[in-house]
Amino acid sequence: VYDPCCGVAHLLTTLGFLHGGAIAALIGSDVDLDALDLARRNLDLLTTDGLAARAAGLRAMASRFGKPGYDVAATDADGMAHRLAVFGNPNGTATRAFQADALNPQALAAHLAPGSVDFLFTDVPHGRFVAWRADDRAGPDALVSGMLDAVRPALAAHAVVAVGVGRRQRVAHPAYLRVER
Secondary structure: OEEOOOOOOHHHHHHHHHHHHHOOEEEEEEOOHHHHHHHHHHHHHHOHHHHHHHHHHHHHHHHHHOOHHHHHHHHHHHHHHHHHHHHOOOOOOEEEEEEOOOOOHHHHHOOOOOOOEEEEEEEOOOOOOOOOOOOHHHOHHHHHHHHHHHHHHHEEEEEEEEEEOOOOOOOOOOOOOOOOO
16 A cells, blocks of 8 residues: 555554555655654554554653643553554554655656555645645646656556545546546
8 A cells, every 4th residue: 555645644554553464565655754754653553562662652751741641542552552463463564654756756666666556545735734845836636647647657557546635626637547436
């Protein structure tokens, strides 16, 4: 599963928790290095070690700041680690996050082998909280189309592409067969 606009990897991390045992790898990219730092930390939560480290950090903050909410969150992390150990892959699904502009096919090709992506799942920037880091005078629809052009070489012949967009955006591309809206 690949998300070319992963931000802090909330979609990938959620997929990993819900279906990690059935997913070979979760891969994300973003142009923002600060977001990628958080993405890597979030993807680390897909292992029992990562959850244990997060729980320990939360307990330290509870002690330091005297806020019981941190203890509650740490207990939740312990429960997630138990669920992962019992129902998922305690060693974690393979994860990777790299910096790349989703509109740059060469940047993506440097990290993704041709035909290596079975499922592309992304919520593209649509201006409310995040925006494309590109000259968007062509409009958001053209940017989505540019992303679809850039990722196409990495997609397997049977790949499924799911793109979340803003209400006013339309995803249409001649190289892709639209199945559902």
